Amino acid sequence: MSSEVQRRDLMRGGAGLVLASAVGGSIGRAQAEDLGGATGTFDDSTVVQIARRLAASPYRAPDQTLPKVLNNLNFDQFRGIAYRSDRALWGSDGLAFDVEFFPRGFLYRPRIEIYEVKDGQSAAVPYSPDLFTYADPALRVADSLGFAGLRLRNAINTTGVMEEFCVFLGASYFRAVAKGQIYGLSARGFADGTGDPKGEEFALFRAFWLEKPQPGVQSVVIHALLDSPSLAGAFRFTIRPGDSTVFDVQSTLFPRTTIALGGIAPQTGMFYFDANDRNHVDDWRPAAHDSEALQMWTGADQQLFRPLRNPLDLQVSTFSDVAPRGFGLMQRRRAFHDFEDLALHYEKRPSLWVEPIGDWGAGWVDLVEIPTPNEVNDNIVSFWRPKEPLRAGKEYNYTYRMYWGWDVPFPTPMARVGATRVGGVTDDPDARFFALDFAGAPFDHLPKDTHFHAVPKTSAGTVRNVVVEPNPEINGIRVTFAFAPGDAKVADLSCVLETDAGPISEQWLYRWTP
Numbered sequence: 001m002s003s004e005v006q007r008r009d010l011m012r013g014g015a016g017l018v019l020a021s022a023v024g025g026s027i028g029r030a031q032a033e034d035l036g037g038a039t040g041t042f043d044d045s046t047v048v049q050i051a052r053r054l055a056a057s058p059y060r061a062p063d064q065t066l067p068k069v070l071n072n073l074n075f076d077q078f079r080g081i082a083y084r085s086d087r088a089l090w091g092s093d094g095l096a097f098d099v100e101f102f103p104r105g106f107l108y109r110p111r112i113e114i115y116e117v118k119d120g121q122s123a124a125v126p127y128s129p130d131l132f133t134y135a136d137p138a139l140r141v142a143d144s145l146g147f148a149g150l151r152l153r154n155a156i157n158t159t160g161v162m163e164e165f166c167v168f169l170g171a172s173y174f175r176a177v178a179k180g181q182i183y184g185l186s187a188r189g190f191a192d193g194t195g196d197p198k199g200e201e202f203a204l205f206r207a208f209w210l211e212k213p214q215p216g217v218q219s220v221v222i223h224a225l226l227d228s229p230s231l232a233g234a235f236r237f238t239i240r241p242g243d244s245t246v247f248d249v250q251s252t253l254f255p256r257t258t259i260a261l262g263g264i265a266p267q268t269g270m271f272y273f274d275a276n277d278r279n280h281v282d283d284w285r286p287a288a289h290d291s292e293a294l295q296m297w298t299g300a301d302q303q304l305f306r307p308l309r310n311p312l313d314l315q316v317s318t319f320s321d322v323a324p325r326g327f328g329l330m331q332r333r334r335a336f337h338d339f340e341d342l343a344l345h346y347e348k349r350p351s352l353w354v355e356p357i358g359d360w361g362a363g364w365v366d367l368v369e370i371p372t373p374n375e376v377n378d379n380i381v382s383f384w385r386p387k388e389p390l391r392a393g394k395e396y397n398y399t400y401r402m403y404w405g406w407d408v409p410f411p412t413p414m415a416r417v418g419a420t421r422v423g424g425v426t427d428d429p430d431a432r433f434f435a436l437d438f439a440g441a442p443f444d445h446l447p448k449d450t451h452f453h454a455v456p457k458t459s460a461g462t463v464r465n466v467v468v469e470p471n472p473e474i475n476g477i478r479v480t481f482a483f484a485p486g487d488a489k490v491a492d493l494s495c496v497l498e499t500d501a502g503p504i505s506e507q508w509l510y511r512w513t514p
Contacts, residue, residue, distance in 0.1 A: 184349025191263025
């Protein structure tokens with residue numbers, strides 16, 4: 001992997017941490033006091049009790065002080081401090097998992113407390129500078145610095161070969177891959193104020209408890225303590241790597257203040273350009289993105305597909321729902337020739353689908369699209385925003401399942417959007433030409449003489465010249481139309497493919513801006 005690829009991955013993992021350290025109060029002089037009860041008897045209520053107690057007190061940021069020699073590490077210096085694989089936690093125990101740790105420094109300054117849980121007892125994972133190798137020996141210091149985060153390893157691809165498949169590093173960011181994949185988008189524990197002009201607050205996973213798995217068990221449990229000026233929270237992750245890597249997440253949130261723009265199960269990724277949006281990009285590749293669309297399955301049983309954009313101005317889209325069945329940032333394009341990138345291999349990046357467990361009530365799936373001049377920055381965020389604010393002094397529980405994999409975890413009888421392409425219109429320089437490809441299950445059994453028609457709509461401007469025709473290259477249908485915005489500065493478009501019996505496709509959605 002090239003150094004530029006690694007640089008992007010590391011910077012993305014800690015992008016929120018730079019802001020997180022700006023919102024904290026004074027350095028936590030009483031960090032051990034804050035985490036009282038972290039060691040000793042441990043059960044599923046332990047972290048919940050710590051979070052509840054933390055939320056009842058003013059926020060104190062964890063320790064971020066570093067020795068002078070480590071205080072201003074650059075990327076290359078940080079990357080030169082590597083954990084020794086032969087010292088991995090559980091590495092010599094013949095288990096399905098082992099754990100390695102990250103040093104502090106560069107973007108990752110806070111000391112993150114890490115504990116191991118065995119037989120109902122928790123104890124701190126001991127730190128030693130000898131756990132790491134140093135490209136620059138001057139960076140080895142004897143201080144008990146502690147860790148910045150952790151990575152999980154498993155023989156996910158090859159029997160007997162332990163490989164990293166999951167990382168918790170930077171603010172409340174974490175990410176994972178399925179078998180055969182490479183890292184792409186990230187998730188977070190909580191989002192607060194994303195897209196708000198007043199600014200965003202980044203919560204921090206300030207402590208982890210790692211339950212030592214039993215021999216032969218193919219899942220691992222991690223507990224995490226979330227903390228920020230606005231709330232504290234407890235998370236329990238049950239993680240199962242494989243063809244789809246699945247996280248079962250149980251979260252309990254305790255707001256310190258009333259949070260109006262809280263985000264549950266947030267996802268963060270990058271969209272630079274594709275055939276639907278490359279107006280201000282001059283690049284030799286066909287596309288560059290971690291995710292191509294936001295996909296939703298509503299409580300009313302609608303399946304929605306919203307291609308992403310890299311807009312010129314910040315765009316926030318909201319999709320009202322009650323008891324959502326699922327949502328996620330998806331990567332459907334899986335051929336090398338979709339991207340032609342020998343280094344970054346976007347076709348191997350995971351999709352991430354969130355399945356709520358239980359009734360989440362009324363709210364919105366929010367989508368935030370931020371302009372980016374390159375592919376280094378994460379510029380896409382999506383999450384569930386409850387209709388009612390999270391009230392100070394209350395307790396909120398959200399349980400959900402996360403699927404990191406190649407597609408959604410369920411089959412669908414609906415035709416799906418295979419591509420969205422946008423270009424100019426020869427006789428109208430202000431209009432845009434749209435070409436949508438639909439493929440999938442219906443075309444495997446519908447008669448050849450089936451009459452297909454499309455129903456494109458727009459919130460502003462006009463749609464004209466709608467054409468529906470077979471696309472034998474994908475055993476599907478292509479829909480084309482022209483969109484004339486007129487004086488509109490923004491328009492929300494939609495389209496559904498139908499037969500005479502009714503809709504047969506998911507609903508395509510699109511936000512147009514000049």
